[in-house]
Amino acid sequence: MKMTFRWYGEKDSIPLQYIKQIPDMSGVVTAVYDTLAGEAWSENSVRRLKSLCTSAGLEMEVIESVPVHEDIKAGGCKRYYYIENYCKNIRLLSQYGVKCICYNFMPVFDWVRTNLKTKNADGSTSLSYDHRNILKLNPGSLSLPGWDESYTKEQLKGLMEMYKNISREKLFENLVYFLKKIIPVCEECGINMAVHPDDPPWDIFGLPRIVSTEKDLDWLFSAVPSKRNGLTFCTGSLGAGMFNDLSHMAEKYSRQGRVHFAHLRNIRYIGESSFSETAHPTNCGSLDMYGIVKALVDNGFDGYVRPDHGRNIWGEKGKPGYGLFDRALGAVYLNGLFEAAEKKKLK
Ligand code: DNO
Numbered sequence: 311m312k313m314t315f316r317w318y319g320e321k322d323s324i325p326l327q328y329i330k331q332i333p334d335m336s337g338v339v340t341a342v343y344d345t346l347a348g349e350a351w352s353e354n355s356v357r358r359l360k361s362l363c364t365s366a367g368l369e370m371e372v373i374e375s376v377p378v379h380e381d382i383k384a385g386g387c388k389r390y391y392y393i394e395n396y397c398k399n400i401r402l403l404s405q406y407g408v409k410c411i412c413y414n415f416m417p418v419f420d421w422v423r424t425n426l427k428t429k430n431a432d433g434s435t436s437l438s439y440d441h442r443n444i445l446k447l448n449p450g451s452l453s454l455p456g457w458d459e460s461y462t463k464e465q466l467k468g469l470m471e472m473y474k475n476i477s478r479e480k481l482f483e484n485l486v487y488f489l490k491k492i493i494p495v496c497e498e499c500g501i502n503m504a505v506h507p508d509d510p511p512w513d514i515f516g517l518p519r520i521v522s523t524e525k526d527l528d529w530l531f532s533a534v535p536s537k538r539n540g541l542t543f544c545t546g547s548l549g550a551g552m553f554n555d556l557s558h559m560a561e562k563y564s565r566q567g568r569v570h571f572a573h574l575r576n577i578r579y580i581g582e583s584s585f586s587e588t589a590h591p592t593n594c595g596s597l598d599m600y601g602i603v604k605a606l607v608d609n610g611f612d613g614y615v616r617p618d619h620g621r622n623i624w625g626e627k628g629k630p631g632y633g634l635f636d637r638a639l640g641a642v643y644l645n646g647l648f649e650a651a652e653k654k655k656l657k
Contacts (some may be wrong), residue, residue: 311607311648312336313641314372314616316632318456319343319359324634332638335586336601337369339412339616341376348379348456360406369385372571372614373403375506375540377458378488383417384472385484393488397495397525404499410570410614410618412542414506415485417473419449419464420457421509421547425621426630428586434530434621437631439550439588440508445609448494448517455629470515478518482529484541485520498503502570502613505538509547509556512583520524522551522561527568537567543606544573546618550585556597569611573600574644575618578581587619588632590640607651615648617641 317338379392511522576595588595620636
């Protein structure tokens with residue numbers, strides 16, 4: 311297992327040196343942010359990112375994300391062009407030592423929360439999602455850290471219209487079409503694709519979501535059997551659905567060699583389809599973090615891990631979910647869980 315930390319490139323307020331100071335940190339998970347979603351990345355940008363990481367003593371083996379253009383998701387007429395660019399990006403990244411690419415296939419919107427600053431009793435703040443408030447949000451003015459918006463606000467309306475004609479089945483077909491084109495390139499380049507589950511794992515704003523449940527994942531892996539077609543096991547995303555049994559899924563998909571990357575964070579259920587993000591430890595939320603880590607380790611998981619959204623603590627003014635302090639605490643806690651699970655396995 312390699313512990314990593316998400317870094318938003320040179321514009322991130324967190325210096326690479328601080329990330330390096332987190333004990334046992336192997337590298338960063340990053341991306342090129344100077345290019346529109348769907349376009350080919352420039353070699354200069356990738357080279358620069360890599361050299362910044364290397365100078366800080368950090369690896370750059372995971373990219374999150376290479377965004378998937380809406381034309382690919384919707385099966386639009388320019389998808390050939392965007393898939394071609396995607397393949398170019400895979401090839402380029404492999405030349406710079408990248409081993410894993412995280413992406414998502416959520417139409418239009420990436421992860422969604424209804425409140426970015428929910429106050430906790432201890433004075434910290436967390437991201438939260440209350441399903442009753444979702445209809446009050448204006449999709450046109452939403453934006454969260456890390457969203458790979460491949461559209462302008464003006465195009466948003468058109469996109470929402472276009473998706474009215476796209477069923478779950480069609481979306482799934484488009485995902486399989488995309489994977490069948492790019493996986494051979496991944497095989498050639500030694501890159502694993504790790505789809506990020508829908509967050510939260512249900513349809514939003516009337517848009518279908520198809521990477522939410524065990525059934526969805528089973529379909530996906532049987533449609534494209536190559537082991538290069540894998541998963542980002544995101545506990546906070548899958549776990550937001552009470553219907554997902556995370557220890558079982560961690561066991562099953564790591565045994566199948568599908569888990570290339572894990573986002574490990576905890577949430578607390580505040581209703582059937584509502585939750586608040588918490589500190590990482592099991593005792594702070596509703597998910598059994600040790601049970602999940604143990605299931606991964608016992609079943610041969612040997613991929614990348616990163617702590618996921620943290621609370622904002624100690625007065626830090628970071629990007630919501632992506633400050634330094636709570637994520638660093640999360641990394642240290644997760645390293646402890648892995649050490650315990652790995653030693654137990656050897657006994
Ligand atoms: C949210 C992140 C997501 C993730 C993308 C992957 O915090 O986990 O934005 O990076 O869905 O494409």
